[in-house]
Amino acid sequence: MARASPTKVAPDLHTYTKIIGSFCSMGQLDFAFAGFGLILKKGFRVNAIVINQLLNGLCDAKRMGEAMDVLLRRMPEFGCTPNVVNYNTLLKGFCNEKRAQEALELLRMMADDGGGSCPPDVVAYNTVINGFFREGQLDKAYGLFHEMLDRGILPDVVTYTTVVDGLCKAGAVSRAKGVLQEMIHKGVKPNINTYNCLINGYCTSGQWEEVVRILKEMSTQGQRPNVVTCNLLLDYLCKNRNSTEARKIFDSMIGKGIQPDVTTYSILLNGYASKGDLADMHDLLDLMVADSISPNHQTFT
Incomplete structure (x- = not known):
C-alpha cells in the first residue's frame, strides 16, 4: 500500500493501528513499536486508541514498568491525553500479575x-476489586466496593457478581447472601452467573437447603439454570455419594434444553466410580460417545 501511493489507496492511521494491534496480540512488540514509529514518521496525530494497542502488548508481556512510562510520560509528550480505557488496560495488567496493590x-x-480529567469508572473498580479477591485480600476488596459506593459510582451486575463470588470463595456465604439482597433492592438484576456463584458457595459449605431456596429464587427472578448450575448440583450430590439423585438431574437436563458437557459427564462418572457402579459407568460412557462428547483428562481419571 505504501509503495503504491499516492496513485493507490495509502495506509492511514487506522491501517497502522490494526497492524500494531496484530503484532501485539502475537507478542511481536518490536514490530509493533516499529509500526508506531512509522506513524510518527508519516506525521499522523497519535491518539489513545493506537497507544492502547501498545499498552495491551506491554501488559501481556508483563512489562508493566514500560507500560506505566508510556501512559504517564510518553502519551503527554505526544500530546495525547490518557483516557479511562488506557488506565483500565494497566489496571487489568497489574491485577493479572497479582499486583492489585499497585493497581x-x-x-x-x-x-x-x-483536574478530574480521567476519573475511574465502574470497570476500573470492578477490575481492582476482582484483583484483590483473586489474591485472597478479602477486606481490601470489600472495602474498595464500599469506597466505590461512597464516591457515587453505581455498581453493575459485574461488580455485584464479583463481590458475591469473592465472598463465597472466602467462605463468607452469609455476607454474599446479603450482597445479593442489596443488589436486588438497588434494582440491579442478578444474572445466572451471580446465582451460580452463590450456589457454589452453599454447595461448598454443605448448605443444600439454601441451594434449593436459591434455585426457587432464580425462577422468580426469571433466571433459568444452565449447564454450570447443573454441574454444581451434580458435583455436590456425587461428592455426597448420592449419584442416584444426580442421575435424575442429569436426565432432566435434556428436557429443559440444557446440553451436558464433558464436565457434566465426568462429574457423574466420578460419582459412579466412588460407589463402584461399573455398569452405570459403562452405560454413561456409551451415552457420552453417542452424544459426541469427547472425553478429557478428567474423564479418564
Whole structure:
C-alpha cells in the first residue's frame, strides 16, 4: 500500500493501528513499536486508541514498568491525553500479575486527580476489586466496593457478581447472601452467573437447603439454570455419594434444553466410580460417545 501511493489507496492511521494491534496480540512488540514509529514518521496525530494497542502488548508481556512510562510520560509528550480505557488496560495488567496493590495506587491516582480529567469508572473498580479477591485480600476488596459506593459510582451486575463470588470463595456465604439482597433492592438484576456463584458457595459449605431456596429464587427472578448450575448440583450430590439423585438431574437436563458437557459427564462418572457402579459407568460412557462428547483428562481419571 505504501509503495503504491499516492496513485493507490495509502495506509492511514487506522491501517497502522490494526497492524500494531496484530503484532501485539502475537507478542511481536518490536514490530509493533516499529509500526508506531512509522506513524510518527508519516506525521499522523497519535491518539489513545493506537497507544492502547501498545499498552495491551506491554501488559501481556508483563512489562508493566514500560507500560506505566508510556501512559504517564510518553502519551503527554505526544500530546495525547490518557483516557479511562488506557488506565483500565494497566489496571487489568497489574491485577493479572497479582499486583492489585499497585493497581489500587493507580486507581487512587485517577480518583484523586485534581483536574478530574480521567476519573475511574465502574470497570476500573470492578477490575481492582476482582484483583484483590483473586489474591485472597478479602477486606481490601470489600472495602474498595464500599469506597466505590461512597464516591457515587453505581455498581453493575459485574461488580455485584464479583463481590458475591469473592465472598463465597472466602467462605463468607452469609455476607454474599446479603450482597445479593442489596443488589436486588438497588434494582440491579442478578444474572445466572451471580446465582451460580452463590450456589457454589452453599454447595461448598454443605448448605443444600439454601441451594434449593436459591434455585426457587432464580425462577422468580426469571433466571433459568444452565449447564454450570447443573454441574454444581451434580458435583455436590456425587461428592455426597448420592449419584442416584444426580442421575435424575442429569436426565432432566435434556428436557429443559440444557446440553451436558464433558464436565457434566465426568462429574457423574466420578460419582459412579466412588460407589463402584461399573455398569452405570459403562452405560454413561456409551451415552457420552453417542452424544459426541469427547472425553478429557478428567474423564479418564
